[in-house]
């Protein structure tokens with residue numbers, strides 16, 4: 001199989017494919033064969049403040065000696081509350097409750113269960129269906145693959161949760177861009193009204209979307225699309241969940257896409273950049289009233305929301321997260337993508353338009369994608385990813401799309417290297 005993932009790490013046979021990274025610092029990865037590689041995908045869309053941050057390492061070490069673990073069920077710890085209180089300073093106004101998980105997949109799973117528990121607690125048991133989107137990635141657990149829209153992720157695992165999928169909004173022929181967002185395609189939001197009417201809104205618990213689809217190929221929402229989804233969900237008493245596992249923590253030039261696009265969902269799922277990728281942690285940010293309703297559910301037959309993980313709000317992860325937030329604030333990283341460096345990124349990336357084999361370039365803030373099409377129609381994404389590595393750059397291929405989410409600490413010289421590397425590969429392979 002043509003990927004570099006080690007599913008069973010005890011089996012060294014898998015070492016044939018992957019590259020072993022021994023050390024990382026700032027924007028750079030260092031391999032076991034002595035190579036220096038530019039990390040243009042911030043690990044796996046998670047290392048937003050760059051690698052090897054002393055402040056985070058110190059916080060982890062100190063917390064490990066002070067309190068390494070305390071059960072979140074029958075005991076507790078102050079740092080969990082401290083971190084939650086800090087986090088909600090960055091969330092939209094009415095999302096002030098935090099449910100901690102260990103990963104993005106668990107955050108999605110938890111959000112879906114909270115949605116059902118909420119509808120149930122309000123006596124709306126008939127609201128049990130979900131609506132997701134084509135090409136969406138929401139992790140690998142059963143809830144996530146049900147609402148997710150990537151065929152390879154869900155095929156063969158049925159029966160899954162009852163879900164319908166909105167069409168994705170990428171149309172290479174029609175998308176014109178304005179300030180990074182497509183000017184056309186808003187009418188695709190109307191499909192939500194159709195789906196709601198088809199099933200009856202009283203049967204729908206929640207709609208879940210990534211504000212900008214990441215792992216599905218960096219698909220941007222048309223201007224006004226997310227606002228329209230919000231309007232329709234409010235009108236039909238359906239919850240709206242934004243999966244911000246990638247789009248959170250400065251990727252789009254604000255703490256969350258919700259803030260950048262000024263659309264307040266009912267829940268936000270988060271992970272990755274929440275600890276700068278150092279230790280596993282995820283979270284669901286929940287609108288206050290939803291949390292109160294679920295917790296106080298007294299109705300007969302209401303779901304008792306027994307849900308939590310051994311490592312929910314793990315003290316060491318919370319310490320890492322607090323140090324990460326300090327860095328984001330001290331260095332102004334959450335806004336960096338909407339400033340000068342974001343503009344430079346956008347114009348540099350778009351200068352690749354017209355290079356041989358390149359059919360589309362997309363970005364919003366410091367996320368980006370370059371889409372290739374080989375003249376013979378063959379899939380070339382993983383070959384280009386391979387070539388990038390040989391030329392000293394780590395990227396992520398999704399089909400024929402090369403995706404970028406560099407650390408927000410990126411400088412112009414790194415951007416130049418990314419663009420030059422891709423341009424030289426395009427010429428070498430397709431000119």
Ligand code: PMP
Pocket residue numbers: 045103104105106108137138139140210214215243244245246271272
């Ligand atoms: N949601 C989105 C939008 C993601 O991009 C990802 C991971 N790429 C996940 C959920 C799952 O996160 P994790 O891999 O931490 O389970």
